[in-house]
Amino acid sequence: MYQTIAWYATLFFVFLISLAFSFVFGESKRLKDYAPIQEKGYKIRKYYFLCLVAILGLSAAISLTKLPYHSQTAEAASNLKIVNVTGQQFSWNLSQDTFTVGDSVEFRVTSKDVTHGFGIYDPNMKIIGQVQAMPEYTNTEYVTFKKAGTYKILCLEYCSTGHHLMVKDIIVKPKGGK
Amino acid sequence: MDLKNRASNNKGIAYALMITSVVLVLMMIAGLTMLLNQGKVINISPLLFYKIMTLHGTGMIGIASLGGVAILWYFLSKYIYLNSKIFFANLTFSLIGVVMILIAIFGFNFSDAWTFLYPLPSFSAKLNGKTGALLFLFGLLILGVGYLVVYFYLAARLIKEYGGLGKALGWDQIFRGKKGYGPPSAAVASAMVVIANSVGILAGATAIVESIINIIDPNITFDPLAAKNLTYAFGHIFANCTIYMAVIAVYEVLAEYTGRPWKSNKVFLIAWNFSTLFTLMIYTHHLLMDYAVPEWMLILGQIFSYANGLPVMVVTAYGALMIVHKSNIKWDFASSMFFLSMFGWVAGAVPAIIDATIVVNHVMHNTKWVPGHFHTYMGMGVIAMIFGFMYYFNKTEGTQKQNEFDKYAIFTYFVFFVGLVGSFLYAGKISVPRRWAVHFPEWTGTDQFGALCAVFIIIAAIIFTVRFFKGLSTVGKQSTPKSYKSAS
Structure with a gap:
């Protein structure tokens, strides 16, 4: 079971990362001032960070309840x-x-x-x-x-x-x- | 910086890159040979397989480190004076170490892998004689001495320039309320690597010395679990530091290409401080199946391994995306490789984090899932950064221009690398163990697919290498050499 979860979770998250990189690559030929991009980017980053912490925290909380040591x-x-x-x-x-x-x-x-x-x-x-x-x-x-x-x-x-x-x-x- | 020292630094970096590019191709061929054997396309003896495995692991990690140091040295020397003699000293130590390791492997059948676990070398010494094992271990020690010379020197230089390693890591900005930006990203990353890798190498040296003593006098023994802690503290830190050195090129070059400076603001500095701490702490995720280790250490291993993904995902990779976004960047070999290398790093972190989950590790530890994730961030991360830097070096210090071949080679390299790591990860999913010379028939499909991908990766790497050597002939032939800021 865990092997299957690991495989599909990896495919899913790597796909999301690919989308992010593809989007930025697609937009890279356009030119815009950096200051507004930074301002917006930092705002998005706060939510992105909280989202990652939530995913990782939840994964840890669930997975640590059934350790193979007992x-x-x-x-x-x-x-x-x-x-x-x-x-x-x-x-x-x-x-x-x-x-x-x-x-x-x-x-x-x-x-x-x-x-x-x-x-x-x-x-x-x-x-x-x-x-x-x-x-x-x-x-x-x-x-x-x-x-x-x-x-x-x-x-x-x-x-x-x-x-x-x-x-x-x-x-x-x-x-x-x- | 005086021009003579800069020229000498560049000469040393060029030598290091020449060695790196050739060794990379050779080690890739070694990797392909193992896959072909596992896939039953060729048939080599298990002894030869494990010798090649030892060579591949030691060679790849060593060369990634050499390439990483070359990148660090090149960019840090733009900000502070670095004496080229130290760089050459490390090159010399490395070459001596490598010769000893090659003799150990091919002359005396040493085949215990680069992360050998005590007391394996002394058992091998009983089988194949002490000479091979001792040559390998002393070879590793000499390599370590070379890197320690570099790191201690860098520590001294950073302390002199910035007033301490803490200050180089931005503690003034983080803890003392100092306004403005911290030291350049190259200095911040260098401080992190100096601290982490010095500790890692000293831990590794301790484990090596224990093995040497045990080989010379088997009556003197050590605790195998303590030795394993030392071995993985070294292995984990040393491998991780290759990417923390190489990423300096990403900071510097993407900033240059986009005209958007990559400043070390407070978030950046905090991220690097956490990276320093986590890199030192999380090696215990290699011991999750050692139930004798206190449980709290293993749980911390999982939690902090998760946390270790945050600095790269939230700061470095995200920063790379932000700096490139709507920047009208010129895509050439260097910028393409650096951008894609960030993808490789983050993509590799995903299966790595998943494997650090104890319940997952229980069924995936030491399967091919493990080389699957580290080949992602080593091959598509560190090595891509090193290849990108080779082009950048020739372009900046010489007159190399991109051609059509480069685009196809980059495309081939990344597409087939995705295939290769996909074959490894899938093999991990179906429970194929890593480091097995002979595979069961139901496993060979993944090996053959991986081997096919490896062939194309090697073709791309050969193109990179040939182009690098051709470009190297233009170095120093610029009409107006670039000027550099700096330094005492």
Whole structure:
């Protein structure tokens, strides 16, 4: 969902910026005194500034209410399954890699050697969450598996020449299925 | 300014621009090679891919900085005396550093990228030997020393001319009620860059020294999260400062072309002070997926990353639009590139701000969305400013004239750059990770489209470079050289 929002929001705002630049370019061959342009420009700028602050403030207020740092992002948080994850050049080691739809999992992620990126891809190869796998630290990633299929763990932090080989499958079975 | 020093400054700037233009084209070819490999059009080994990736990142950021310093030096020296020896010293340090880095990459297989994260270099040293890793790290340190020499010198000059870095940033006008305008925009921007980049380089040097010590004696270890903070403080600040240096050309040249002076009024000065503060603060948006970092720091990372967009959107880009509006400006290579570069900067800020949103970063961090946004403001922002300045330099110091080729080359460069960054951003939308040598089949379409765009961008960049070198032969052949104001 956030990927789609990011994409269309970018297209929309870049389109608006293009319009502004195209308008000014189109008018650039005309000549008018600068003083009245400045006067009007500064007035418009006040509203433009307030508008930007409102958009950014609203975006921050909404987006900061659901941070991925807390277990409430995983549904049924009281039944969390804890899975220990260790990354090392160039593989992932998980204490459990088979789950059932509806399972809420707390991945406790660390690294044995260098920094890796623990990225979880759903069966459609879309990222549903990630966290850094860093030596000496344990970061937690909360995931609720919502559909059955083969999920993948990909390394998302460059960790040397076998970086692209760090792929691990996770199987999520349907409820009541085998 | 004495004519001898000005001629010497111009000579140094010309050398820097020559190196910049050639390296830019070479690094673009390196970028194209990576895209062709990811798109399975060619097949190179992962090791070679990651070596090229290390070269591309280090080379591009280094050359953007060199081009930025050339712009800063050229325009600031119109207002205050700058000794050309310092500029040449930086060029020399840079060349030594670059040679060491090239030997490390191609002689000793160093491939840890320019924003390597401790303790990666010491693990690579175990695999490929210590020499390559140490050569790369010492090469970076020498580059850093060169820039520190420049920034400390600039700090001394700004303090002497304006009475302090705060005064150069307009604190008299902002806090002490002094009437009138602040120092010239070139001085304001220079003060900002001196403060921010000195801090950034010192942070980076600390991280590099930690890695060097750990390679020499693996028993001495450091905190990897603290080292990561230092690395991204450096990487973020250094990359951002390239545009804050290059934008000086936009202020100066658009004002000159439109005959409308770009004065540093109070709003302008406040914006640059906030840019200084935000640039130093917001590197934490690179650590949003490090949950071990205190949560308040990450939330501040998001909020101040949002706020950091305001100075450019509300003051600099808006100011550029206002100054061009109904100005009867003469559109030539320089003015076109500078105008479009402002579009590139602001357009790049949009996906950057979106990526700094924690919930978005959770699913887009380290995907191709990231190179998507920074290629927008680096390629269509900083690099466009540098190419624009190359033409302006030849035109002002020589007799270069625009021709039809230039128009087509500019059109090609921007249209295909939009295509390239569009392919990166779309790849980010579909979760393609960045920095992967080998791509899954479903990802290769975006790579191939990006590669096609890159071919046309490179053709345009080659035209820019050839035209720059031809124009350079006219430098110094003006019948009446321009006179300059200044200075002690």
